[in-house]
Amino acid sequence: MKNKRARWVLIILSLLLVVSMLLPYLAYAAEDEGPQLSSDAAYLYNTGTGEELYGKNEDKQFAIHNLSMLMTTYILIKDIESGKVSVKDKAKISEKSWRAPEPRMFLEVGRKVPVQKLLEGLTIAAGNDAAITTAEYLNGSTEKFVKRMNKEAKNLGMKNTEFHTPNGSNQDMSSAKDLFILAKALTDKYPQYQKYFTESKMKYDTRPGKTVILKNQNNFIYDNPHSTGLKSGWGNHQYHLVASVNKNGMKFIAVTLNASTPSKRSTDIYNLLIYGYNQYQVINIARAGEKYTDFSVYKSTTPGPSTVAYKDNVSVVTRVGVPEEELELDYEGHSYILGGTKAGDNLGTVNIYHDGRLLTKAPVVATESFERVKGFHAALDSIALVFRQIFDFVSNAHH
Structure with missing residues (x-):
């Protein structure tokens, strides 16, 4: 009698285990069918x-x-x-x-x-x-x-x-x-x-x-x-x-x-x-004013590097379960700051992708103003800037 009862307990426990393992799939299937609506x-x-x-x-x-x-x-x-x-x-x-x-x-x-x-x-x-x-x-x-x-x-x-x-x-x-x-x-x-x-x-x-x-x-x-x-x-x-x-x-x-x-x-x-x-989640990328990176400064009395920041709060919507690590950030725009730039001026845009699909565009801005320099220092910076632009072009070509 005891062996028979133990066998039934074991069977019931096994069934409960199987049902618990299937519940997530059953819930997903029910959700996939959509909501139950009374509207025609x-x-x-x-x-x-x-x-x-x-x-x-x-x-x-x-x-x-x-x-x-x-x-x-x-x-x-x-x-x-x-x-x-x-x-x-x-x-x-x-x-x-x-x-x-x-x-x-x-x-x-x-x-x-x-x-x-x-x-x-x-x-x-x-x-x-x-x-x-x-x-x-x-x-x-x-x-x-x-x-x-x-x-x-x-x-x-x-x-x-x-x-x-x-x-x-x-x-x-x-x-x-x-x-x-x-x-x-x-x-x-x-x-x-x-x-x-x-x-x-x-x-x-x-x-x-x-x-x-x-x-x-x-x-x-x-x-x-x-x-x-x-x-x-x-x-x-x-x-x-x-x-x-x-x-x-x-x-x-x-x-x-x-x-x-x-x-x-x-x-x-x-x-x-x-x-x-x-079915969706919101991933917060950055807050307005949060640092994106540092840029070099040319033709200005203010030395660099200088922090550039996100202009606005940045978030994206993805399907539930997509980890933030799978998002791809691609920057386009100036990779340096020139004299005459003012705090808040747009410098470029961070494009955020997932699986090759563009999710959003996030502008980045200067966080301080830069007075324009003239004369000999401006000429030297012009030469340095030419080499910088060539470097950026080659880097982007290999990207």
Whole structure:
């Protein structure tokens, strides 16, 4: 009996040992399948490294409702940047715009609204009236503007998108991946406008003496401290989100479509982002002002060598598990300092690579100022500098 019991104990212990050895692989396999989401479609992309990380029905068409305003915003910014319109221009408000359903900017028919406020109305207030007024101002009618929206979508490579309105409806269709393409184009081409998407509120004078304060309709920017935008959507009891984040240099765009409640939409987007965060690490290379190396000094009354330092905090994002020792640092620029250089002047750049891929460029700067010397000493330094440049050329040629 004792031998039989001992044998069963040994078998159980062996099984436990095998399971414990397999747990890391089972966890990895589960993670590799991606997060469990209730939304009908989703897409996750690391914009910092250019990697597609996750997709669920990412090419399937769904009604996107007011997410159509992202394309309206894209076109408005494009026209502003090209000089076709100015933020100081004023657009006349039509009755069609005035009758738009909520959410609205409360534009009043017959008055004029600055383009700047239309931009804020699209990105912050998600105003249906702002979208309609933008369409009518830029192309004369919503019908003509919708044609332009579909043309822009085709040019961007959005293969599963059909716009029918500038502000969104049940007929406006797109996919999670197509909305990512639009979001990436918007943030890549016009990064200076991304700040509008994270503003918590805007003010607008609907008429003299009557100012309204409009809150940002995208709750994601309040709930996530790393949010950089972009837009939430809803309609027919379906909830969507196009989110962009930057967490310590880890940059993602995540899209979820057709969650059944706002809370499920929030849960899905967080699970999606955590899945992304868990695959990457941030390696801190140097702090701003930290020494990079020493440079020789020529044609100056101040003798060398002199310390040169990193201009900014330097960090890179890699896949989890990459050791810092595998990073390659390659310097390009001057390897010496000349008289007349001032503290803070850029001298060159440290390029940081992993597996041949450039991760970041880190400028280095002078840490002190150098007065220019003239006459005989300058002539001697000129000769020395010629030999130094020849040496650097030969060294770089063999590098």
